[in-house]
Amino acid sequence: MIELLQLSNSALFVYYVLSNLFYLALLITAFVATARHRHRLMSLRLETLELSPFTPPISILIAAHNEAATIVENVAAVQALDYPSLEIIVINDGSTDDTLPLLRSSCQLRPASLLYVPQVASAPVRAIYTSAADERLIVLDKIGAGTKADAINAGLNAATSPFVCVIDADSILEKDALLRLMAEVFSDPLGVVAVGGIIRVLNGSAVSQGRVSEIRLSGRALEVLQVIEYLRAFLIGREGWGNVDMLPLISGAFGIFRRDIVLAVGGYRAAAIGEDIDLVVRMHRWLMERRQGYRISFVPEPTCWTMVPSSLKDLGKQRARWQRGLLDVLWQNRDMLFRRPYGRVGWVMLPYLWVFELAAPVVETIGYCTILLAAVLGVLSQAFLVQFAIFGYAFATLISIGAVVQEEVTLRRYGHWTEVARLLLYCFAEHFPYRQMNMLWRLRGMWQHFRGGVMWEQAERKRFGAEVKA
């Protein structure tokens, strides 16, 4: 028993050290990448892209399933974007609320029998609407298939532009977000096949006429903790991985893809739970198998504001779904592991996701149990355990503060001192019990995956800018 405990503790120790080294490497890489990116921005003039006849058109795909609370402002925000040539496709995915009636009245929709050629599989489209107020807008009313992937596939079939931008219906893009993302494509038009921007937490901010009019930190602890998580995930994780050409994910809430490549890989996998990571991994696979030089990039300043769950129940559902999605994707693509054609993706990125993302909640749970047991049985020095816990706490705090520093250097959206102070305070407070709850939600996601039969569980939607009472 004691031998087993000590073996387990040794393995956990190695795991912990390796995962922290990875994080440290990502933090340093992200700092370097951000500095480089800021210098590159100095020669960029967005108005050149806006006026240029060579700026390619983009189809924006918005999948909406029961999004009555946010859809009107979301579409208004997209219509107001600074971009010379847009096609806006809203896919009403079997909504049972007022999503479609609201769109019909606010956008003056009228039914139209447009040509719709299914190039990738999706549930049937019942009706197509065009807008009398904005000829760029098309609304597809399709039968709900239970996944966002299926809805986006219908949008892909209707899209006509060489690039598609996929956004969530509960999010708002900043006016120059598309231009900033496309600037990355312009820097390497043949190489960049997909590019993602940053997702930021909208809860607490004020929205008027489809624009974020005042950026504020939410008053609720749960939402502020998610702000830190998002900053860490995007400004350290994505920035770091993107800088070494191993970006595993472009968020489903905001990303631009080359449409021909998306169609070539068969569109979104309708059964995928994490449709965004699934698509990116399949793009990596497809391009690497064909030995095509390509880049899947992350750009830190194009911003998409999104509503995050404000209750533990909804957050738990979301995190469980993310974990299910990750497990599903990694399992589907397990043949890419340690195989030569998949290069850095097969040798570094996917193993990292397996070991340090997917397995993390399992390892962490085992770790808590065995270390405590060992301490109780007296085979582990309690003083050492306390010191080690302090180190773990300090290191995790350092990484979170690093994410806030990145925010300060790149975007600096929280202008007021008190908001930054609160953000920093939460960097110290997020390790207990939020982290442990996250671990349990992720474990539940894995359990649900193995048990099967769990469909899309949508979180309760709130209107943009609606203040949440604690």
Add this chain to the structure above:
Amino acid sequence: MVSAFEALSQAAPAEILLKAILVCVAGISVLLSFIVLRRWLRARYFARRDRQIVYTRQHWEELISAPPAWRFQPLAGEVMETLLLDSIEVSQGEELARLVECLRGSGLLDKRIREARSRKRWRRRQALVMLGRTRAVEAIPALTDALEAGDMETRIAAVRGMGKLALPEAAAPMLLLFCQERLSVPWTVLKNALWACCSSRPQVLLPHLRAAAGLPRELLARVLAEVADAGMGDELLALVSDRSAEIRAAAARALARVDPQLALPPLSQLAGDGEWFVRLRAVISLGFLGIGEAVPILIRCLGDRNRQVRQRAAWGLMRSAKDMPDILRRVVEAGDNYGVQVMVAELERCARFAPLLDQMRQSGGSQAGRLISSLLQARAKLGLDPELARPQYASAP
């Protein structure tokens, strides 16, 4: 067996862990100090800058006319330069000349030229783009030097700077180096710069287009397609029969800008090209011409084997046709179901299908009845499953 925790604990826990904790705490302190210090410095700087901007705007006329005392004050010089460059971007004619003269007289232009030549990395790139914003012809040599810089980012900044100059003289060095394969930058960046520089004098492109070969020639043709003017018809006609499909497509695009009577025959030829994207460009240009003579060609293109060409032909017909029922009759008589469908879809997109049917019903006659029946049949086959079309969505809101 001893666990790694235990081993470490026995080795020297106080030393190793304590050091690790101290390093983390020091790291946290450094990051926190960085945030506080940066915020404080920025707040101070922007407060001073705002005051200076207000002062500069209030005394703008005096400042650009008088001897440049502000040049020797760092913040005043910086604000003045920013405002001058912003004004230059939106100025024309005499006002532009006056502002550029102010830049020259103040020595700011010389300073930027010196920086663009002597500085390294991002500072050089910043100076190059600033130089471009001056719209002064003296900036061209310094920007030209940077076109062959060792790193890509500097070359891109130089090309962007040239584009910001928007002077035909700035196009010459880029074209020369590009045709000699000595300018390596992303082509979209180069196309934007050439487009900006050649817009006022597209003829600058012609000698290089004639001399170039392969992909560079295609790029130049694409730029020409965007800047060509009405007087370039003959040059464009020479490109219509080019061996490169990209160049034929560029010619088709450019022909939309010349005299419609001159453009119609070559566009008719290109609308029957072997490459789909050449036909597509020709059909779009025919649509832009918007003349009745283009209608027979566009009706023919409704039966094209490429869907996008068919869609654009229908779009072109909507722009060109005066008598839509007659057009629809001719389309139906042509006997091509795809053509009828795409025409109906375009009418639907423009919300003209229902009014047109009403108009045809009112005109009456058995011929109109047959036509309406054909159109409704085509509408039913547009790809949506009629079984799924709900009755409540069938009527217009």
